Amino acid sequence: MGNTIVQVRKSKLVTTLVKQRYLFLMLLPAIVLVFLFSYIPLAGWIIAFVNYRPGIGFSSLQWTGLQQFTNFFAKSNDYIYLLRNTLAMNIGSLITNLVTAFIFALLINEIRVRIFGKLIQTVTFFPFFISWVIIYSFSSSLFATSAGAINETLVGWGIVEEGFNFLGDPKYAWVFMIALGAWKYLGYNSVIFISSIASISNEYYEAAEIDGANRFQRAWYITIPSMIPTLIVLLILNSGWILNSNFEQFYLFTNPTNWERMEVLDIYIYKYGLQLLNFPYATAVGIMKTFVSLILIIAVNSISKKATGRAIF
């Protein structure tokens, strides 16, 4: 009886594979790429557990166990400010980016002149294509304390005596990075919300109009609730990346005066792993980051399932 059930299941699987063979074949390259570039490199985690040096074979390396993890957590306090900075800026960016994109999509949807709306959407998309190197140059030209255009103007007009040190003062670090990120990704993030608005059936709006709802009420009772599922999905997906920072952005903007509030985990891993060639230490920090991210995404998914009934898995 048991064998029969297994056989039935196997034949069902084979039938599905054959029937949907084209779909699976089209999926195959993506699976292969993910396997090659995301799963196979996990074997490199062994570096965190040995005294790895470039150019020397693995067989002659000494096993060090959890020493690198101990070094990070027990022998230094670096993880305190690193986790604080990383979480503060990433959570801030996540919330700011999603909320601004949400509101922007809502507002774009209300524009009656379609061409104008499309133009606004296109223009806000441009910053997404500008590299962080260019953005840093702009920022330096605009916000440098003594030579920046904004500060020179403010000082020249007598509004302030001395320019604001946006690039160097740690108290501006978080807000500055979040604001720059919001400006850069606004157009890109809003595309997803705009498409979710586009998928709302017109019948709801017509019915609401018949019932006497004004534009604000239609937006509040129809558009926003319809966008919430998209918001939750994006929130869950991005929560897994909460410890990942945009390396380019922080590499350029971190300097000796603002490091206390600007240095994030990825820059720390780069510094110790690639600048100082301490691969084991950097790999250990990276592993820690991965596990925490995994726990976070599972937790957020569960919370969302319990609270709203919606989840990804």
Next chain:
Amino acid sequence: MKELWKMMLPVVVVLSLVTLVACSSESGSGSDSAPSAATQNDGQGDSGNAGTKEEYVIKLLTEATMKQKRSDETEIGKIIKEKFNMVFEYVQTPGNKADKLNLMLAGGDYPEIVSISDNVTFDKYARAGALVALDDFLKNAPEFAERYKEQIPLWKLAGPDGKLFKWEGDVPVDFQNNVEVNDIGVRIDALQQQGWPNLVSTDDYIQFLKQALKDNPTTNGQKTIGMVVPFAEPWGMQGVSGAMYEKGGRYSPAAGNLGVLWNDTDRKFEDYMRNEYVKEGLEFFNRLYREGILDKDSFTDKADQVMEKLNSGRALSVWYLVWGLSETNQGLIKAGNPEMQYINMPIRSMKQVERNEKRLIRVEDSRSHATFAITKNAKHPERIQELLAWAASEEGRLLLQSGIEGKHYTIQDGKRVPTETYLSALKDTELYQQIGFGMFTFLGNVLTNASDGLPYSLSLDPTIRDDLSLTPETKDAYHQLGWANSKDYFLKTGESAHTGIVGAISLDATSEVGALQQKMVDFRVKNSAKLIVEPKTDEQFESLYQSIISEYAKLEPEEVVDEYNRLYQEKLEQVEQLK
């Protein structure tokens, strides 16, 4: 037919994707390790007869800006090509050099000739087996062995197992040819306005710059800046913020910018962060910051941005970055602001002035900052070695550093005399590079004298150096200050201090003590900025300094200092055996 097409489509898609991925990984990798095409030489023959060998093109990574992309576009490069049929392609690589070197090592993607700027990175390359040993080459290159006979034992010491893996540029050095003092570049009109004060102490500079800012609130319509420093450079905060220690006696900059300093008087290494002169230097910067003299953008400015401020004459002074002032001054003359040129002036801390000890002016016996090596990726290392051997000969040195006889110098009474072309090239970077000067430093420039008693690089001749490199305005400035020449004050108040084996000592970066040194450097860099920016009074500075030092002590930096001193003793014995 439709069914057949439906079946074939997914297969075509899969094959296309696989081909795309495979082709992207082969092309456009921008690998600088592979030589260009047309290097099919069988590697036979040991003479410099270019006719028997195919053209060998080697890519060289460079941070310098140059018009020429290949060495055979220069006059000197054409001669090298005729003799050896070797051409060098210059690949500009902006950005952090140390980072790039580490990335290249990690990826095994390093060029055929690698240029390294410190012993730690050299040590990593050597230990990873990336470099070609030159011991056999040495046996067959007597002129190379003779020219660098003092350096070779030190170069062997720097390697992990006593083998020779590298050579260096700008060594050996004759002290009279290279008085290496990088203090403060000061605008000469500001000096003139205050009656040519002889600035020495930190207090002198603070008073001077405060007054100069009052006298010159704006420069060409922009707010004048008191002092600029490129702290954002990788060597900025780490290397120059604490550089006050080298301006007085006792300490020489032989040990580099890591965790320790070299006490030349007591012949031992000491901790960098806790040095009294380093503390005074940070105090000086803090006072400059509090007085609004130090440019607040210094912490985000790289060398390019600092040079821009100097080129516009907007800065009254610059800390340490004085080697580019000749070019800056030429630019200011062309811009119609000759009065805003800069001269290099001395500085000492208050304690250094009080003690009045002779400043120790470094004479490098080895210069890890200009390390070169042949890597395992070199297709024809024997040809590179052949060129290297020739470059160390008298003929090679004269061509590479003095140029072509009859064109760049003539011989009068047995001595080389620079021609007008040579003199023009000193003031014109494009002409200088077109001839090929400065384009072959990887073959080992020397700062010693040729057989005629004059430096190989004629511009270093002390008797004519100022005439060659200074403008009339800057010459007059030194004269107004009462100096006989641009090095007069430094030579009178300093003495040469050879680095010996000190420059060849480094820690294994992957060892525990090496990792500890990295933490010490990181700590120093981060907290130096804090000490410059945060304190609002002298008392606050002192209090913050003490709390930072107690935090620093928890790292147990004595381990690193002790290890350096142990290595020093060990290498003192080793170097005798290697001679």
